[in-house]
Amino acid sequence: MAKKIPITLLAGYLGAGKTTLLNYILNNQKGYKVAVIVNDIGEVNVDATLISKEANITDTSSLVPLTNGCICCTLKTDLVQQIENLIATGKFDYILIEASGVCEPMPIASAIEQIESGYIDNVVSVVDAMRMATEFDQGNALLKKDMGEEDIESLLVQQIEFCNTLIINKVDLVNEDQLGKIRAVVKKLQPNARVIETTKCAVDLSQILGTKEFDFEKVYESAGWVAELNKADAEGYDEDEARGHHHHDDDDDDDHDEHEHHHDHDHEHEHDHEHEHEHDHEHEHHHEHEHDHD
Numbered sequence: 001m002a003k004k005i006p007i008t009l010l011a012g013y014l015g016a017g018k019t020t021l022l023n024y025i026l027n028n029q030k031g032y033k034v035a036v037i038v039n040d041i042g043e044v045n046v047d048a049t050l051i052s053k054e055a056n057i058t059d060t061s062s063l064v065p066l067t068n069g070c071i072c073c074t075l076k077t078d079l080v081q082q083i084e085n086l087i088a089t090g091k092f093d094y095i096l097i098e099a100s101g102v103c104e105p106m107p108i109a110s111a112i113e114q115i116e117s118g119y120i121d122n123v124v125s126v127v128d129a130m131r132m133a134t135e136f137d138q139g140n141a142l143l144k145k146d147m148g149e150e151d152i153e154s155l156l157v158q159q160i161e162f163c164n165t166l167i168i169n170k171v172d173l174v175n176e177d178q179l180g181k182i183r184a185v186v187k188k189l190q191p192n193a194r195v196i197e198t199t200k201c202a203v204d205l206s207q208i209l210g211t212k213e214f215d216f217e218k219v220y221e222s223a224g225w226v227a228e229l230n231k232a233d234a235e236g237y238d239e240d241e242a243r244g245h246h247h248h249d250d251d252d253d254d255d256h257d258e259h260e261h262h263h264d265h266d267h268e269h270e271h272d273h274e275h276e277h278e279h280d281h282e283h284e285h286h287h288e289h290e291h292d293h294d
Contacts, residue, residue, distance in 0.1 A: 014101030
């Protein structure tokens with residue numbers, strides 16, 4: 001049986017540092033023959049020297065732009081096929097995927113889990129500490145109960161909740177009090193993720209590549225809102241109050257300039273897996289965000 005290829009998914013809002021992290025990984029990783037999948041090479045500005053014919057790592061890295069849309073939406077099927085095709089070439093032993101800033105990681109991970117020749121090694125979400133401090137009340141805006149599903153805060157919550165590694169980037173731009181509050185919010189939203197604090201996404205790559213730490217069910221069930229829901233069920237609280245505004249799976253109509261995500265909070269969770277995930281609290285998630293790409 002052929003060895004399964006590890007896949008790391010990088011998520012996070014626009015400007016948080018995903019591309020910086022991707023470039024850092026490509027510059028510093030050793031030993032892996034890496035294929036990189038991004039939404040659009042023009043959009044994410046992956047360092048051209050890392051993928052040009054003159055680059056030292058040309059032989060071990062490949063960039064695969066998905067230019068027709070967002071991988072979290074209409075291109076999920078294309079993404080799966082692209083990954084399978086890359087693995088089938090036998091040229092790569094690691095795949096990095098950078099999701100669009102307006103994508104949530106859960107539906108992407110759900111699609112990737114269909115792939116028999118690969119497995120998700122790590123889902124890494126990058127958070128911009130500076131924006132958290134200045135635009136989102138040290139992150140407290142992500143905890144409000146009356147959040148609209150189209151709000152940026154709702155998207156940020158999804159990106160924080162569904163990961164097993166969370167990078168708080170740009171910590172040099174906030175003070176210790178602000179950072180402490182951001183840490184507390186992140187811990188509440190995703191209590192079990194490995195949290196790494198960075199400047200310019202400089203990170204120990206052993207915490208990003210080859211971790212073998214991602215488990216879909218564990219990540220899903222460890223989200224803060226699920227814990228609240230379990231507590232609510234155990235103690236007889238109102239379920240909707242426990243959940244607040246959270247959660248969703250994708251049911252998207254997409255063009256590259258506009259994302260329409262639909263969220264409901266019914267109690268049935270649907271994955272695109274060939275296998276089924278069973279939860280004590282199943283739920284169907286749809287969400288609605290509209291984003292314009294620059």
